[in-house]
Amino acid sequence: MSLTIKLHLITSHSHHLNLNFHTLNHHPTKFTSFNPNIRSKSIYHSDPLVSIVYNTKPRMHSPSRSVQAPIKSSLIDPDGGKLVDLVIPESERASRVLEAQALPKVSLSKIDFEWVHVISEGWASPLKGFMREDEYLQSLHFNSLRMKDGSVVNMSLPIVLAIDDETKERIGSSTNVGLVGPNGDLIAILRSIEIYKHNKEERIARTWGTTAPGLPYVEEVITSAGNWLIGGDLEVLEPIKYNDGLDNYRLSPQQLRKEFDSRQADAVFAFQLRNPVHNGHALLMNDTRRRLLEMGYKNPILLLHPLGGFTKADDVPLDVRMEQHSKVLEDGILDPETTIVAIFPSPMHYAGPTEVQWHAKARINAGANFYIVGRDPAGMGHPTENRDLYDPDHGKKVLSMAPGLEKLNILPFRVAAYDTVHKKMAFFDPSRAKEFLFISGTKMRNFAKTGENPPDGFMCPGGWKVLVNYYESLQTEEGSQQAAVLSA
Amino acid sequence: MSLTIKLHLITSHSHHLNLNFHTLNHHPTKFTSFNPNIRSKSIYHSDPLVSIVYNTKPRMHSPSRSVQAPIKSSLIDPDGGKLVDLVIPESERASRVLEAQALPKVSLSKIDFEWVHVISEGWASPLKGFMREDEYLQSLHFNSLRMKDGSVVNMSLPIVLAIDDETKERIGSSTNVGLVGPNGDLIAILRSIEIYKHNKEERIARTWGTTAPGLPYVEEVITSAGNWLIGGDLEVLEPIKYNDGLDNYRLSPQQLRKEFDSRQADAVFAFQLRNPVHNGHALLMNDTRRRLLEMGYKNPILLLHPLGGFTKADDVPLDVRMEQHSKVLEDGILDPETTIVAIFPSPMHYAGPTEVQWHAKARINAGANFYIVGRDPAGMGHPTENRDLYDPDHGKKVLSMAPGLEKLNILPFRVAAYDTVHKKMAFFDPSRAKEFLFISGTKMRNFAKTGENPPDGFMCPGGWKVLVNYYESLQTEEGSQQAAVLSA
Secondary structure (H helix, E strand, O other): OOOOOOOOOOOOOOOOOOEEEEOOOOOOOOOOOOOOOOOOOOOOOOOOOOOOOOOOOOOOOOOOOOOOOOOOOOOOOOOOOOOOEEEEHHHHHHHHHHHHOOOOOOEHHHHHHHHHHHHHOOOOOOOOOOOOHHHHHHHHHHOEEEEEOEEEOOOOOOOOOOHHHHHHHHHHOOOOOEEEOOOOOOEEEEEEEEEOOOHHHHHHHHHHHOOOOOOOHHHHHOOOOEEEEEEEEEEOOOOOOOOOHHHHHHOOHHHHHHHHHOOOOEEEEEEEEOOOOOHHHHHHHHHHHHHHHHOOOOOOOEEEEEEOOOOOOOOOOOOHHHHHHHHHOOEEEEEEEEEEEOEEEEOOOEEEHHHHHHHHHHHHOOOEEEEEEEOOOOOOOOOOOOOOOOOHHHHHHHHHOOOOOOOOOEOOOOEEEEOOOOOOEEEOOOOHHHHOOOHHHHHHHHHHOOOOOOOOOOOHHHHHHHHHHHHHHHHHHHHHHHHHHHHO | OOOOOOOOOOOOOOOOOOOOEEEEEEEEEOOHHHHOOOOOEEEEOOOEEEOOOOOOOOOOOOOOOOOOOOOOOOOOOOOOOOOOOOOOOOOHHHHHHHHHHHOEEEEEHHHHHHHHHHHOOOOOOOOOOOHHHHHHHHHHHHHHHEOOOOEEOOOOOOOOOEEHHHHHHOOOOOOOOOEEOOOEEEEEEEEEEEEEEEOOHHEEEEEEOOOOOOOHHHHHHHHOOOEEEEEEEEEEOOOOOOOOHHHHHHOOHHHHHHHHHHHHOOEEEEEEEEEOHHHHHHHHHHHHHHHHHHOOOOOEEEEEEOOOOOOOOOOHHHHHHHHHHHHHHOOOOOOOEEEEEEOOOOOOOOOHHHHHHHHHHHHHHHHEHHHHHEEOOHHHHHHHHOEEOOOOHHHHHHHHOOOOOOEEEEOOOOOEEEEEOOOOOEEHHHHHHHEEEOOOOHHHHHHHHHHHOOOOOOOHHHHHHHHHHHHHHHHHHHHHHHHHHOOO
């Protein structure tokens, strides 16, 4: 099955018409070898992922990441006043590569690589590299950094690079190191380094508010990490790419700001998500737009901003989610004219109230001046106890009080649930509580896994089909594996 | 043995001469029944505790805690601009007592009672009661509170009151409650209460950076506490007293500020401690004074400020420490003319970098504009691993960056150790490291326990004798208990 659709997701010019959309017809995508989340074959069986080629007509500003001029949106200033861009200008690249080759090397895991991406594009502005100890301590204790001029920026997650004893010894007294990506490429230089102790227990306790075993990021990243952290100023040799067919969705904060400007947005409201979009989500995004129009804004733009980095094993993978999001726009559940879909490249911590600040802060840097926050953002079940890890209300409360986020408009959302009378997702009405059905992420995944249909109006049929196909493909895969085991 | 000494510890007038010092001649002190740290008999066998009667000559301002006017020292403003004073004026006391008697009651533990004391005198200004959830969350996540005017004050420890399910149910929909002290007295009203969940695991992890079993404050206070926290505005029915012979040392921030003013101090440097003063401590306090004089200050005053609330079982008890401190001044190791000894009523958390902020912040409220910080402040050994719980340098680093403490001058101190060549405590000189001996608190206590003398010049003989006598008395007590068990 092949589709050519018109979808006004991403444009780089002010008239968002006549976009070039190419549909991948089950072409095997170039996958990098180091990304276990990106499968090396198509695993779902209907509509393939819609990929959008970023429009680079010569008459328009092509979004070059090596532009050094500060990009300021009129809507909201980036943290620190200037968007950080750490990609070396093309003219200097050759000499820096030579320099980097001669330096002691530090190997990056896949998630370290994602952080290099995040830092290099300025999502963490004004952070210019992996944290040194003074930044790490401020992040851990205060969820914020005090700048030299006395101003405060939010910085709730420690963005750090761990090394082991052997690497530390190999670095010796060198002041700079080269960073090697998971596929063996030299990708960056870290300058004026500082090596300090990695107290994992303290880092985990202060970031997650628990040290219980089973925290996905901890198990994936921290437990096996070295006992040292290395901070320094980052210089990335060339823009980070994943070659997974989704790079065109990976718009940098600079690109997003340009896009908002070219759309003449007078308000940008960001929606962070790591799950498929159901009609409850859509309801609140559309309702937010309605509220913004009521407030007098003429052209509010929605940034639908799925997280693209590490997620836990039972979350729906990025490529499936991206396809699902495309269907939601295609089916008209969200308005393509006023929506931009792009990937937020950060890995997921599942650190609740601590992480939601990061999610909001990064969107300030991307030019969003409104941020939608719901129940239990970045939360999950407690890994060892039968309860939510975080109080579901703490995320929005903490966000509303967080240092450095005062300039962002926080939009807490009302809970949406399935209205069994009107057969659609609606804002929960406590006066007729019994007529509402709450469908959790787990319940939704179970529906999709068992092939059972959710109630009518829960999700657009096209989007639902993407999920069903994904889970079917998983079962087929499992079945084949079991068969292979049996026959072995 | 009886002593009458002249010690210029505390004065309430500008000429600090002719003070009245009374020596207790082993009179049994009035001990309250609820304080297990205060023994009901004298346990040491030489010089009894020196008690100082606070001078209240009529021509001077008597330090009344019910004075409502804001006390501002010229040296440093209290946090929030105005020192909190929550003791009900005497004229209104009778009616409030009647009101309190009719309210649902909440029983306070000994440590809750210490916090009532701390809050009521304004050590935690601008906090006006036990924290409501918004204050608790800001404290936990940001170690600071944002005020309505946008300014930020430091607030690193959650100052909270826990209640159990049964108490919560008993309170019902009442908006005010009465607080009952550990000895059964009605001591305060908590108004406009808010009850919210007490997630102990999260509180512990974010406050201590570990959830390992064996944290003294956690075991004493949190583990057995209820699953709810109750916040509200505090009104204390009368000034908090312990009746343990040490109340005259318990100067409120208001009293301390008056004292600094009357002494015409142009700098006040606070030294927080929970241990006996050895000559290394004295060296750095005297050296700090020298540095302040060099900086041009004419009359720097030292606030020697031992912590008076809960401490862990193997710390030296408050009364013994107070006697030891008296000896240090009596022996001339510290200058009585320029030193004020008073008790800081807070309980101890042993929460390292998180707690040192509280220790510093409270001293701002008491009028100190310089704060001395050493190695591993408020630290201890990891309860389950063979290492320090905190990086010994993190305390001073975190303190120097902490939000809300910018106005305080932090004085990090150089490490002092025993110089075996010059036979005295001296600042450690790395060029002749082998000639220095580090004597830890544990080592010091072991010396005192075994009756072995520490090296000459480690501590003044009078102060040392206090410790030796204390540990001898402990052994005698243990011996009697064992004998009693054997004969039973």
